[in-house]
Amino acid sequence: MADTAFTNATQILEPFKGVKKVTIEEYFTSGHRTCQGCESALVMKLMVKAAGPRTIVLGSTGCMYVANTTYYTTPWVVPWMHTQLGSSGSAALGTSAGLKALMKKGKMKSEPINVIAFCGDGGGADMGLGAISATLTHKEYNSLILLYDNESYANTDIQLSGLTPFGANTTFSPPGKAIRNIHTRWKKNMAGLMAAGHPECRYVATVCASYAVEMMNKVRRALTIGGPTFIHSLDPCPKGWDYDPMLSHELGELAIETGIFPLYEVEDGQVKYYGKTKAIIEGRARKPVREYLLKQERFAHFVEEDLDYFQKKVDEMWEKWEIPAVVPFRRLDATRAALSAK
Numbered sequence: 001m002a003d004t005a006f007t008n009a010t011q012i013l014e015p016f017k018g019v020k021k022v023t024i025e026e027y028f029t030s031g032h033r034t035c036q037g038c039e040s041a042l043v044m045k046l047m048v049k050a051a052g053p054r055t056i057v058l059g060s061t062g063c064m065y066v067a068n069t070t071y072y073t074t075p076w077v078v079p080w081m082h083t084q085l086g087s088s089g090s091a092a093l094g095t096s097a098g099l100k101a102l103m104k105k106g107k108m109k110s111e112p113i114n115v116i117a118f119c120g121d122g123g124g125a126d127m128g129l130g131a132i133s134a135t136l137t138h139k140e141y142n143s144l145i146l147l148y149d150n151e152s153y154a155n156t157d158i159q160l161s162g163l164t165p166f167g168a169n170t171t172f173s174p175p176g177k178a179i180r181n182i183h184t185r186w187k188k189n190m191a192g193l194m195a196a197g198h199p200e201c202r203y204v205a206t207v208c209a210s211y212a213v214e215m216m217n218k219v220r221r222a223l224t225i226g227g228p229t230f231i232h233s234l235d236p237c238p239k240g241w242d243y244d245p246m247l248s249h250e251l252g253e254l255a256i257e258t259g260i261f262p263l264y265e266v267e268d269g270q271v272k273y274y275g276k277t278k279a280i281i282e283g284r285a286r287k288p289v290r291e292y293l294l295k296q297e298r299f300a301h302f303v304e305e306d307l308d309y310f311q312k313k314v315d316e317m318w319e320k321w322e323i324p325a326v327v328p329f330r331r332l333d334a335t336r337a338a339l340s341a342k
């Protein structure tokens with residue numbers, strides 16, 4: 001049962017118990033022009049299928065706006081609104097506050113209406129970070145912000161974002177003869193940042209559409225808990241990552257199996273790993289990162305040294321972080337000793 005005391009949560013969306021129990025109705029259908037093998041389009045379809053018909057979707061500029069609203073066509077069956085590139089947070093908060101006010105004044109029937117705002121990694125993890133952060137402090141309004149992470153500003157031809165992985169070839173970081181890796185910064189830890197920094201946000205999860213039922217169930221959990229919630233989805237992008245579109249599903253799996261992108265949810269401060277990430281926590285070996293990286297042409301310029309560096313950074317996430325692969329803080333040995341001596 002959802003705890004409704006803390007927020008305005010008014011509905012219980014039970015998890016789908018297996019693929020056969022998933023509802024057949026579609027609210028994101030034909031009529032879009034995304035690339036073949038686009039995982040972000042699949043994320044839109046699963047996200048709104050999980051939420052159901054009483055849902056308003058808000059979307060910031062990016063592939064999931066442009067390719068989904070080509071002139072006079074749209075795949076959206078539910079009400080949908082475009083919002084400015086950095087505004088998914090503001091749009092979520094404003095819409096949920098507006099609905100609440102109309103219901104309070106009796107101008108609308110009082111009923112649960114899901115407000116979901118999506119954003120890309122550029123729009124969400126870079127440009128719109130402040131607005132998302134503000135929304136996650138407003139516990140009195142129900143909304144879900146879903147960040148679809150294709151690891152670049154894809155719609156404007158693959159510029160690097162704060163979520164582009166180390167070394168990737170983008171139009172802003174083409175490998176050259178003099179400098180092999182132009183992009184040398186490590187990817188932001190977006191879900192960990194949202195979970196650790198927003199005490200009023202009761203639910204943060206990471207998902208990947210390669211695990212579709214689990215992904216939908218995280219959306220249902222977020223909408224059941226209510227208040228402001230956040231989901232980070234890793235979405236293989238054939239154009240930006242430069243691979244055969246038939247590999248989208250497999251690359252999603254490899255991102256998890258190598259430990260590069262962990263699957264977890266943080267509910268009321270408790271971290272729960274799930275899927276193959278849980279298996280890793282329980283002792284299953286992580287696959288080497290090279291199995292994931294070398295299937296993508298954006299890393300075709302990598303030499304052994306780069307693969308080793310990438311592996312070392314991922315190993316650190318699992319072996320040195322205070323909460324493995326979630327929160328990167330490390331306590332000093334002296335602090336640890338003092339606490340355990342109490």
Ligand SMILES: Cc1ncc(C[n+]2csc(CCOP(=O)(O)OP(=O)(O)O)c2C)c(N)n1
Nearest residue numbers: 061062063085120121122123152153154155
């Ligand atoms: C304020 C602003 N700056 C730049 C643009 C141009 N622009 C449109 S979509 C886009 C890329 C957005 O990247 P992301 O949020 O990652 O979404 P994706 O295109 O990858 O789906 C950019 C830079 C814009 N629309 N608004």
Ligand code: SF4
Nearest residue numbers: 034035038063237239
């Ligand atoms: S560029 Fe990537 S995210 Fe954009 S429509 Fe194509 S596959 Fe999807």
Ligand SMILES: [Mg+2]
Nearest residue numbers: 120121152154
């Ligand atoms: Mg993007």
